[in-house]
Amino acid sequence: MVIVGLSPIAHESAVGILVDGKLVAAAAEERFGRVKNQAGFPHQALDFCLKRAGVTASDVDYVAYAALPFHRERMRDLAGYGQNIAYVARAHDDAPRKLWHLANFTRNMLVNKEWESWGGTERKIRSALRDRGLDKKLVYTDHHRAHCASAYYTSGCDRCLVVSLDGYGSGQAGSFYLGEGGKLTLLTTIPYPHSLGTFYRRVTQALGFKPNRHEGKIVGLAAFGDPAKLYDQVVRRFDLEHDDYYRYKSSQDPYFEKGLAERYSREDVAAAYQRVLEDVATKYIQHWMQKTATRMVACAGGVFANVKMNQRVMELPEVDQMYVFPAMGDGGVGVGAAFALHGDLRQLSPATLPDVYLGPAYSDADIERALVAEGLPFKKSPDVERDIVDQLVANKVVARFDGAMEFGPRALGNRSILYPAVEPEVNKWLNKRLKRTEFMPFAPISLDEEANTLYDHIDRVRYSAEFMTVTTNCTPQMRAQSPAAVHVDGTARPQLVKQRINPSVHRILRLYRERTGIPTLINTSFNIHEEPIVCSPEDAIRAWRDGALEVLALGTYLVNRPAA
Numbered sequence: 001m002v003i004v005g006l007s008p009i010a011h012e013s014a015v016g017i018l019v020d021g022k023l024v025a026a027a028a029e030e031r032f033g034r035v036k037n038q039a040g041f042p043h044q045a046l047d048f049c050l051k052r053a054g055v056t057a058s059d060v061d062y063v064a065y066a067a068l069p070f071h072r073e074r075m076r077d078l079a080g081y082g083q084n085i086a087y088v089a090r091a092h093d094d095a096p097r098k099l100w101h102l103a104n105f106t107r108n109m110l111v112n113k114e115w116e117s118w119g120g121t122e123r124k125i126r127s128a129l130r131d132r133g134l135d136k137k138l139v140y141t142d143h144h145r146a147h148c149a150s151a152y153y154t155s156g157c158d159r160c161l162v163v164s165l166d167g168y169g170s171g172q173a174g175s176f177y178l179g180e181g182g183k184l185t186l187l188t189t190i191p192y193p194h195s196l197g198t199f200y201r202r203v204t205q206a207l208g209f210k211p212n213r214h215e216g217k218i219v220g221l222a223a224f225g226d227p228a229k230l231y232d233q234v235v236r237r238f239d240l241e242h243d244d245y246y247r248y249k250s251s252q253d254p255y256f257e258k259g260l261a262e263r264y265s266r267e268d269v270a271a272a273y274q275r276v277l278e279d280v281a282t283k284y285i286q287h288w289m290q291k292t293a294t295r296m297v298a299c300a301g302g303v304f305a306n307v308k309m310n311q312r313v314m315e316l317p318e319v320d321q322m323y324v325f326p327a328m329g330d331g332g333v334g335v336g337a338a339f340a341l342h343g344d345l346r347q348l349s350p351a352t353l354p355d356v357y358l359g360p361a362y363s364d365a366d367i368e369r370a371l372v373a374e375g376l377p378f379k380k381s382p383d384v385e386r387d388i389v390d391q392l393v394a395n396k397v398v399a400r401f402d403g404a405m406e407f408g409p410r411a412l413g414n415r416s417i418l419y420p421a422v423e424p425e426v427n428k429w430l431n432k433r434l435k436r437t438e439f440m441p442f443a444p445i446s447l448d449e450e451a452n453t454l455y456d457h458i459d460r461v462r463y464s465a466e467f468m469t470v471t472t473n474c475t476p477q478m479r480a481q482s483p484a485a486v487h488v489d490g491t492a493r494p495q496l497v498k499q500r501i502n503p504s505v506h507r508i509l510r511l512y513r514e515r516t517g518i519p520t521l522i523n524t525s526f527n528i529h530e531e532p533i534v535c536s537p538e539d540a541i542r543a544w545r546d547g548a549l550e551v552l553a554l555g556t557y558l559v560n561r562p563a564a
């Protein structure tokens with residue numbers, strides 16, 4: 001059975017293909033169109049996925065879409081609006097804030113693009129699918145059920161709590177499911193506007209960053225602030241007296257965050273929001289773990305891009321194992337819709353993903369053509385891993401492009417910039433060269449076999465750490481050896497590399513350890529500033545030039561920047 005999984009096309013358009021329950025291809029449209037979080041129907045990603053899966057449109061049995069039909073989504077919006085008015089009338093909050101909330105909520109409902117176009121998105125999708133003979137194969141899936149299916153069916157755990165948290169999807173902002181025996185049973189949903197995604201998005205915007213894009217910067221910034229200063233003011237906006245899920249009072253009042261941002265340092269504001277997010281999320285995850293007597297939690301949804309919150313979940317005494325789907329945002333929810341549909345139609349047992357190298361790969365001929373077209377002098381290395389390590393030991397920045405592109409927001413060695421993690425100053429000068437925010441920490445990439453000597457509690461997230469989805473506290477050895485990859489709060493967001501999963505990167509790390517005694521390097525995504533991660537050799541050459549990086553390793557081809 002061949003199922004195409006399609007994400008909503010408002011942002012982060014992406015496609016994945018499941019063949020008999022196995023994810024065989026997946027990619028986001030942004031990598032082809034070169035526009036960050038690209039919206040619109042993902043034509044190029046779909047063409048690629050069909051090709052990689054070795055199927056044509058006529059072989060496709062279903063197209064699973066991670067949203068409900070227009071009228072059902074809007075009915076949920078109206079129901080959520082009605083419920084919320086009743087809730088606000090009873091909630092303890094300042095009267096002006098309640099009024100602002102209701103006025104903004106009403107306005108946001110009325111100016112919603114979906115209402116205005118009266119199903120325009122759905123028509124666009126149907127029309128694009130009709131052109132490919134696929135419109136009759138379209139199946140709608142509840143957005144949060146799709147997020148949960150992406151986490152459950154790739155968790156490798158038969159019985160676990162499954163949680164989704166995001167900004168908004170199918171009228172909701174989150175859900176709790178029990179995954180058991182290959183089936184998902186709904187425990188409760190969190191109706192919009194009680195949205196932790198909205199909560200964090202608003203503070204991102206108030207602090208001068210781009211909402212829906214720069215939330216990760218707030219996580220980085222929070223480590224520099226004091227959460228205690230504003231904690232009480234912020235946590236009071238949540239009503240935590242309910243068993244099933246929290247209520248977020250006055251969620252649509254944007255003036256609250258703006259007021260804080262004007263009066264306090266951005267570090268302290270970020271720290272308070274981060275701490276409240278962590279406390280609210282962990283309280284309810286803990287509650288549902290106790291209630292379902294589960295010891296593993298599988299998670300998806302954009303809020304789980306928050307690696308520090310994930311660490312707090314992982315550290316709960318109830319949690320033996322925590323897993324976050326590598327494409328946790330809406331770029332991965334289409335894949336989840338495909339898993340959900342397959343699980344409904346056939347028996348499907350949760351299995352772990354072998355890897356997420358599910359995107360385009362390029363041949364030597366493709367790479368050589370790109371290098372020749374750019375007029376770059378290159379050498380083909382008989383032992384590229386050893387040559388890369390020679391450069392790293394000489395403190396050269398290596399931009400590495402190899403094999404198939406990663407699915408999801410993280411570069412996991414195949415589209416990565418590598419550098420020693422020894423000198424902490426690298427954060428400043430390399431972020432500047434890559435045109436990124438200077439306070440953002442770089443993440444480490446380490447040999448999996450050394451993980452226990454480097455990261456605390458790593459066995460609870462061993463599988464998830466293959467995909468860089470959670471931070472852990474670092475051991476004294478890690479702090480001493482690789483300070484450039486340890487954040488100011490003593491945490492790091494590691495990628496663990498196993499030999500069988502990425503033998504080439506594993507060999508680079510092994511050779512580097514042989515030379516230096518250190519099993520860790522810095523791994524940051526191969527892109528410049530706000531561009532998506534590179535996809536093709538041509539993208540890689542352009543980003544290498546723009547970033548004035550020293551060494552470009554395209555497969556087994558090496559290019560050195562001429563001395564200035």
Ligand SMILES: [Fe+2]
Pocket residue numbers: 143147166167168169301302329330333
């Ligand atoms: Fe979502």
